Amino acid sequence: MAINKENNIPLYTQLMDLILDEIESGKLTHGDKIHSERELAEFYSISRATVRQAISELEKQGYLHKVHGKGTFVSNKRMNQELNGFYSFGEVIEKEGKKPSNKVIDLSLREAGVGLGKIFNIDINDTVYVLSRIRLADGEALMYETTYLPTWRFKDLKKMDIEKFGLYNALKNIYSVELSSADETFYPCILDENDEKFLNITPGDCGMILERITYENNSVIEFTKSIVRGDKFKYKVHLKTL
Template sequence: MPANTLKFTIIHESTVPLYYQLFTQLKNEIQNGTLKPGDLLPPESQLCSQYSLSRSTVRQALNQLVEENLVLRRRGKGSFVAEKKLSRNLNHLYNFTEDMFELGIYPHSQVLEHAVEYATGETAKELKLNEGTKVFKLTRLRLANTEPLLLEVTRIPLYLCNDIVNEDFSNTSLYNYLKSKYDLNLHKAIETYEAVKLNKEMAQLLNCKSGASAFKIQRIAYLDSGIPFELTNSYQKGTACKLRLELYANQNKVNFSRETTLEKRSNNN
């Protein structure tokens, strides 16, 4: 249903504030799929006229939708239904392929580079390798359905999986492959997040503007033996990612520990 033909009821005699009624009605239309990502909402003047509301009431309802990341305002163009943000559960060793399927989203990878190189600098340091040790390098553009979400560069010591260069990772989960093919017991990962701006090349791949905000995520993953088996540097566009921190009080301490999760909706490992 086009946004400009939406029809619902606002009860002026209700004790529920008018702005909240409008906010709830529009939110329901977004969540049930009547209003889809990219749809243009009716202009404020139309909502005022159609439901006999003041401009301040309509604006308050739209502001609430913006605060909940359900609507985006574009100056001079209007208010649009926002794209859903994919969420990541970071409390377990993350597997992009499996988590996307659980969300009903088809995961796909476009392999941009698939090669063997020699470890230097950061790679040698983080993977605890001697300079010049062979590593497998895999560069992928990660997609949910057809939407590019993540540009990912992964390096793995070649001695752990010497036939990996023969595998096509367009539709294969890297983590499942390492477990099934090489019986590697993947144990834990440490991720570091940094806010960055995308350069022109990265922005083109992620289908956004040069200089757009993104999360740079460095992941170092370990086997149960303590050996680091993966170094991944990835760039996830900020518009597709939302982080939520859950804080817990430790029983014997005053400070708080943190668990980080993404709220449900974007790495293919």
């Protein structure tokens, strides 16, 4: 395929389509290095500025990433999560043909305080569990989560049970939890040095913050705040007309 300079489609868009076609067809796969800006400019007889714009857009969309001093490479395909019903991290990862796992960093107790007291509708002096863990797919860290759980509902919750079964399976198998609904909020963030401790990222990378409040009937039984790698997930919502 070639770039048509007589076409009213911008040249950088045409180049993006050509590179995307190679990725979608499998000619370029994860980890492959693409041609340099100079090589692409010479091959297609376009300016390096046009090539740079196309590559920049594909980086923003998560198809490519640059490695300083080495070049530009094809990124891992983002995992697609549809937000049309209740889901768990493990289910999403298994649909992608990968093995989910979680590394529990800490499980401790603290007083609810005003914020968590309001979320769980409990006294500010009541205690909650604080669960910190890393969520992985095939051993690769994808998100860092902090989960709060009310102790009145989950007495004697143990770290080993969460590591063995995963959180939701542990709550269902041990405490007979029946999850009824959840509210989720998403917003973008810039990952920093603290996130670098848990995720294989470079400070300044884009990420997502996901906050989930989970209900059992009318009671809130979980509040989770997740730091999600922006290069690994994309979220999809199906909208219906009224």
